Amino acid sequence: MTKSVPNWLKQRAFLTPERPALHFEGNVWTFSELYEKALRWASALEKQGLKEGDRVGLLVQNTPNAVYVIHALQQLGVSAVLLNSRLTANELLWQLEDTAAAAVLYDPVYQKAVEELNGHFFRISLASLSSPEGFSCREEFLLDDICSIMYTSGTTGNPKGVQQTYGNHWWSATGSALNLGLQEKDCWLCTVPLFHISGYSILMRSVIYGTSVRLYKRFDEKEINKALKRGDGTIISVVSAMLSRLLASLEGKYHPHFRCMLLGGGPAPKPLLEACAEKQIPVFQTYGMTETASQIVTLPPEYSLTKLGSAGKPLFPCQLKIDAEPHSEGEILVKGPNVTIGYLHREKANRTAFTNGWFRTGDIGYVDEEGFLFVLDRRSDLIISGGENVYPAEVEAALLSHPAVSDAGVVGVADEKWGQVPAAFVVVNKPVGAAVLRQFCEERLAKYKCPYYFFQLDELPRNASKKLLRRELKNEFEKRGGG
Template identity: 30%
Template sequence: MNMSQLLFNSAEKYPKDEFIFFQNKVLTYGSIAEKVKEKASGLRQYGIKNGSHVALMMGNKPEYIIAYFSLLSLGATVIPINPTFRQKEITYILNDSDAEAVIADENAIESVKSARPSLNTVKMVISITESKHCIHWSKVNGHNKDFFLEEKALDDTAQIIYTSGTTGSPKGAVITHGNLKWMTKTCTEMNSLTKEDRILVVLPIFHAYAKLQGLWQAVNKGCKVYLEERFVPEPILHRLADNKITIFLGVPTMYTMFLAVPSIYQLDFSNLRIAGSGGASLPLETIDKVREVMGVVLREGYGQTESTVMISCFPPNVERRHGSVGLPLPGIELKVIDPAGREVPTGEVGEIIFRGPNAMKGYYKKELETKETIKDGWVYTGDLAKRDENGYLYIVDRKKDMIIRGGYNVYPREIEEVLYTHPNIVECAVLGESDPVFGEEIAAYLVVNNDIGPEDIKAFCKQNLARYKVPKNIYFRESLPKNATGKILKAPLKN
C-alpha cells in the first residue's frame, strides 16, 4: 500500500472539508489532493519516478505537504532535511542519501545552491521561489488525468530520516510504508482521534514526530490542521484558545516558555484534550505547572528516529505515573537489559531494546552500524531506563550521557530534574567534564531569570542530592543551544 492513499481516501470522503489552515488561507482535502496529482504528474515529467531519492528542505507551509505526498505517490523516497542547515550539513546528507533532486524553499535555496558543486548525485534543484539556475515550483505542473498512484509493498522505503548526529556523522534511518502505516493506525487509535479534532502543528514537519502525530494522523481521520511556521509563545497560546484546538504537540522548551507568558492565566484551554511532549525529557516541575495553569495533563511519550516515531506512551484511560513515559505501544516488545544482554530486575537501570512493526529497516548504506544497532531483530536504543512492577517505563538518561565520577554512575537527567525545581532556573543542561582525580566531574549549564551565584546553586543541590551528584562547575548562559524542535543540545557545550 502506498501511504499517500490515505490522503486520497479522505479527499474522496470529505472533498470540501477544511484540511490546512495557514496564515489567511484555508485549503480543503479536495484541493490538496488535486494539487498533489498535478505536481506528481509534473515531477514525473522532470524524471522523478518510482525509487527516486528526493530531498525536501522546507519549513511549515502547504507546499511541503503537497510536495511530500506528491513524491510518495510517485513511489519516490523522501529525504526530509532541516531548511536551516548550511552547506556542509546539506552536502553530507544529500551525498550520503544519493538524492537526485532537491525541493527547497526561500530559506534553504541559497545554501543548496552553494553546496551544488560538491553534490555527487543531485541533477536538479526545484525552488519554491524564483531563483536563478533552478526550476521554479510553479513550472512543475502536469495534468491530473495523467496521474496514477504507484503501488508500494509494506517493506518498500517511504523516507530516510537522518539522526541528529550526536555520536558522529548523521545516519539515515530507513522508514518503510509499512512502518508509517502501522504507526499511523496505532497512534490514531491510542489518541482516540476523530474527524472533529483540531490539531495545531508548530513543530517542524520535516521532523518525524510532527509529521506523524500532526500530519499522518490528521489525514487518516480527515481532521483540521492549523499549520504555523514558527513558534512564538504568546501568539501560539492565543491560537490554542481562539481556535479551540484539541491536540497540540510540543517539546519541553515550548511548555517552559508558555508558562512565562502572563496572559496564559486569562486564556481558555478547555478544548485541549491532548497536549503531547516528545523529543527530550520533560521535567516533572513543568508537568505540574502546566496541569495547574492550563488544566491539561501533559502526555509524555518516548521514541526515536529508529522507531519511526514512538515506542511508548500512555494509552487512553490508563493511570498516569509521575515521571514515566508510559507503556510500550501494543505490538511492540520491549526489554531493559544489562551489558551482558540479560533483563535487569524491576527498578534497576539498563538499556532499552525493542522490536516490532515500528522498527526501521536499517541505516542507509551503513551495514556495520545497522548490525551494531539491530541484533536478532531487536533495536538497541542507547537509552537507559528502569521499569516498575506494572511495566511502566522511566527514562533515566542516554547511555552516552551517563557520567562516571569516581566510580559512581551519575545520570544527568536526575540532576536536571532537581535544578528545574529551582524558581530562578529557566533551562539547564548537565554533562560530564574530564577530571584528573575523579575521571569525570559534573558541570551544569544554566539559563536563569534572576541574579544568582554558583554557590547558591550548589547549596540548593546539596539539599536535594547526594554530595557526589552536586555539580562542581556552574556556567551561566543567556541561552542554550537547541535543534529545530527545541531540544537542548549538549554536544556544542562540550566543545
C-alpha cells in the same frame, strides 16, 4: 499477508473530500484540494525527470508548499530525504551524497544555501512547481517501500539515514490512535519542523485519520496559547522547552476541546509537569525517536497524574524491554511495526542496532513494577563519575526546580580525580549565585550528582526540534578554559 494499502491521500480525498485537511495563516484546504495540489506537483516533478524509486533531498520551511511536495513525492513513489535547514553546506552535501539524491527540492528562502552546494544533483525550487496537467498516480502504497529518510543527529560519528517505510508511518498513526483516541473534529497543531519525525508524522496521521493539521511556520508561545484558548486545536506536539514557554505566558485556561499536550523530546522536569497538572493541562508524556517513526511509548490518559514523570507504556502494537535485571536500569530495547527497517547503507550499524527484531535505542531507563517506562537519559550522555552513574536529565530537573532557573543543561567534563564530573549551564530569570545553586542541588541530589561547575548562558544551544545540544556545552566548557 498485507503488503499494500490504498494510496493514502487519494483514498482520503475520495472518502472525505470536504473535510478540512490543512490550516495555515488563516487559509484552509480540504483533502480534495490537497490531493489536487499534490497531483499537480507530482506531475511537475515528473516532468523534471523524477521517477519512482528515486531519492530526493527536501529543504523546506513549515509552509503549505512543504505539505504539497511531501505528498507529491509519495504520489510519485519517490523517497523524501528530509533535510534539517540548520545544517551547514558540508553537512547537507554529505546527506545528499550518502543517499545518492537525484535532486534537491528547496524552498526559495534556501536558494543561497542550495547554490553553495557543490554536488551533482538537480536543484528544483518549490516556487517553480505547479502543473495544470494530469498525473496518473499509484492506486496503492506498498507498505515496505521507503517513504522518507531522516538523518539522526548522532552524537558521535557521521549521521545515519533512518529509512521509514509507508508501513512504519501507518502503524505509528494507528498505534497512536488506539492510545489517544480519534475524533472526527480533531485538529493537530504542528509547530515542530516538518523535516523532523515529530512534524512529518502529524501530516501522515492527518491523511490516515481524516483530521486536520494547523501548520505554523515557527513556534510562538503567545500565538499558540491564543489558539489553544480559542479551541483552534485538540492536540499539539511539544518538547519541554516549548511547554515551559507556553506555561510562562499562559493566562487562564485552554479551551475544553483541547485534549492532548503530547510531550516528547526527552524526560521532562517534574516541576513543569506539576505546574501543568495545576493548570489542568492534559499532558501525555511520550518517548520516541526518528527510528520509531515518532512515539512508541506514551503515558495513557488514566495515569497522566499518578505516574508523573514516566513516559508510559508501549503503544498497542509495540513492545519494550530493558537490557538488565527486572526493574533495574539498562538500555531500552523496542520492537514494533513502526520501527525502522534500518539505516541506509549501514550494515554494521544495523547489525549492532537490531537483535532478533528488537531495536537497541541506546537510551537508558527502567520499567517499574507496573510496567511503566522511566527514561533516565541518552546513553551517550551518561556521566560516569567515580564509578557512579550520573544522568544529566536528573540533575537538570533538580536545577529547573529552582525558581530562578529557566533552563538548564548538564554535561560530563573530564576530571583527574573522578574521571568525569557534571558541569551545569543555566539560564536564569533573576540573579542567583553558583553557591546558592550548589547548595540547592546538594539538598536534592546525592553528592556525586551535584555539578562541579556552574555557568550562566543567555540561551542554551538547542537544535530545530529544541533538543539540547550537549556537545556544544562541552565545547563551551573547553572555550572557557575548563571553568
